[in-house]
Amino acid sequence: MRFEEYERSDLACENFGSRSVHTDGAHFTERCVGRFRIGRWRICTESAAWELKKPIGTYVTFECGKIECLSQTENEALCRLLAGELKGMAERLTQKETNGDFGVFVAGLGNAELTADAIGPKTVSRLTATRHLREFERRLFRAVGCASISAIAPGVLGQTGIETLELLRGAVRYVRPDVVIVVDALAARSCERLASTIQVSDVGIEPGSGVGNHRAAVDRSTLGVPVISIGVHTVVNSATLVYDALREAGIDRIDDSLHRVLKTGKSFFVSPKESDLICDRVSTLLAKAMGLAFGGELATYDA
DSSP states (O other), rough: OBBBGGGOOOOOOHOSSSOOOOOTEEEEEEEEEEEEEEEEEEEOOOHHHHHTTOSEEEEEEEEOOOGGGOOOHHHHHHHHHHHHHHHHHHHHTSSOOSTTTTTEEEESSSSSTTGGGGHHHHHHHSSSSOOHHHOOOOHHHHHTOOOEEEEEEEOOOOHHSSOHHHHHHHHHHHHHOOOEEEEEEESSSSSSGGGTEEEEESSOOOOTTTTTTTOOOOOOOHHHSOEEEEEEEEEEHHHHHHHHHHHHHOOOOOHHHHHHHHHHHOOOEEEOTTTHHHHHOOOOOOOHHHHHOOOOOGGGGOO
């Protein structure tokens, strides 16, 4: 039995396989900026979506090395790249400029009590919300020159008893943003991806899918507005650890007894021992990137 069954990933490029993949209805481009490699996959047809096992849309992958190990200069450069991508994607999806008339609603998904799942809530805690300024301090809001930013960390079903989508749908109906940005921790297929790859996509997200806990999708069809997702890989299942070790040993097939062991191990997920540092660095990076993209002068905010 081959290993494909164990190669579960939330990362689009891992599902697509080789960078040289050629599929009708899908296009790939890549560029390097300093030490960062930026890959862009565009799926344009239903047949390509079926073949690549991802919805129609754009998937942008930033391969940046271990984020917690980046120098200050590298961190700032990555922040600017992410900000440019977020701003450009938001304007393309809405056909509007990200100025004072533009509304951004940020949702930090995940369980703040679990370090490996806390990137979403921690990112929200580091954002500077500005929507209330537009309502109550209009002169200050105009002077800052930012978009209207609102944010929420809705928790998880086990904490609230309410589906994430239900909470977000209610908030979005009231706030009426131009775009929703969801931030979440992802599951990777390879240990090398942990805290070293950031994925930005315009197709939304399905909370919990990476760990087999599928929840209702958060996307344009369910919220009624464009949704941008930002994900960073923080966990792999235990079977992946075995897979990586066997692959390095040149083994690509397993017998039935090892298959049974690996199948059991797929229910266990592990994260790096530096998870707390990773969560802190990544959430700060993402909050700053959104500040640069939408926050005007408030982009100088430092958590």
